[in-house]
Amino acid sequence: MTANDSPSEDGTPNEERDQSFAVDVEDVLEDGMLDETDSGSQGLFDDLLSGEPIFENKEVLRPSYTPHELPHRSDQINKMATILVAALRGETPSNILIYGKTGTGKTASAKFVSQELEQTSKKYDVPCEVEYINCEVTDTQYRVLAQLANKFIEQNEAHVERRLSDLADLREAVEEGVTAAEATPFEDIGGIDSRVDELEGELEDMEPVPMTGWPTDRVYKEFFEAVDYRERVVVIMLDEIDKLVEKSGDDTLYNLSRMNSELDNSRVSIMGISNDLKFTDFLDPRVKSSLGEEEIVFPPYDANQLRDILQHRADIAFEDAALTDDVIPLCAAFAAQEHGDARRALDLLRTAGELAERSQSEHVDESHVRKAQDKIELDRVVEVVRTLPTQSKLVLFSIILLEKNGVHNVNTGEVFNIYKRLCEEVDADVLTQRRVTDLISELDMLGIVNAIVVSKGRYGRTKEISLSVPIEETEAVLLADSRLSEIEEIQPFVQARFDN
DNA sequence: GGTCCACCGGAAACCGCGGAGG
């Protein structure tokens, strides 16, 4: 449905704000209930606000939420920690490559570990930083480098400004009579001033990299210098790293992985996160070996593990006793069928809760979960159909027209005839039957239609095609396409053909 | 058993397009 529900792993850093916001909403809910009993007047929203609230904090169920505990991932987390602890000793940690399908907790675990790492580094005052980049959003070498460069330039600026204010304090102290030599390495105020000038000069040089326009090697140089500006260990987290390689090759990774040999002050370590287990096949062997020094695999969750995860989050997300007992096992079972995707399971649970809320029932029960499953499935289909290429839409529409006229298990020939006529109607070029059979097979792969080859003996051999999605909704989506919306007159034609 | 329908699906050629490279 909306963009919010799309399964993107965007790392929006405003969870805390969202949570506090969610709490405010709950407060409003309470107030609303009181007001209603007082005044007795029924406004538009009063109905919706009345009744028991089901959610206590819905944000916990959203994909962007980073949990503080990740059940069944302690092995992976510990392994990451044992590798990254080198950073806290000032050594370079090995590069890490993390594999796992969507919704197996890769990003969440990695973010959790990096938060811990940064906190610990502050505690012991070891300079160590983690930079997160989502390569699906930042998908070219230039953008990756520019983003990193700007992050570090910004930090360096802050660092220099801090030093400047320290020096200003010091200058004051010296003027008040403390001998400079006692407190500082500077001999007198003149020494401090010249150091201030020096730093201000450096500050001048730190300009951010523009989002476009520079040659890539200049951006690289800029990034390199920003990182090497002072002593530290930097962990670069590249999420969806397979997307980056797919779209812009392995140059970026090559450059990043050989940086260490040229850096004087700092150390860089790369942490790649990939959905695709085989993506290293496309890499330069040198990059492959340096990047995959350590590999961590995140296997899909099974139904029991999913149940733990859901239980864990549901405790926070829902009001006490808002869920009936079978809700969580059912969500877990559904999601386990879908390759153990935890995000999917959480989505299901949240949608079930929303449906319950909307229908104003006091509990979330099994029926809501089933409805939620249907709704998510429908949303998926709508999305797939909506983004289909025009030719495929025409083919699908032909099948729908036939189906609507009571022809089930249509064969390729019939579909092709209708399709041809449709093409004339909307002024699209007509593809060959050969090609149309391929399109039908694609629709089959997407689960929109079901096509099996059957032999009708004497009367040939063909695909029997039947629709496997709800007719009305799908048709509505197709008609929403500007090119297909003009079709209306085709109905009599199908009828005529059918009469033959 | 042979025929033959009506399409399947592999192979290869073709065609426009965009991007790398001269």
Added chain:
DNA sequence: CCTCCGCGGTTTCCGGTGGACC
């Protein structure tokens, strides 16, 4: 700037096929 190459989508060509019917 032009040229060439690779690529995805498409067309052309064609051999293949399971089983109802003769």
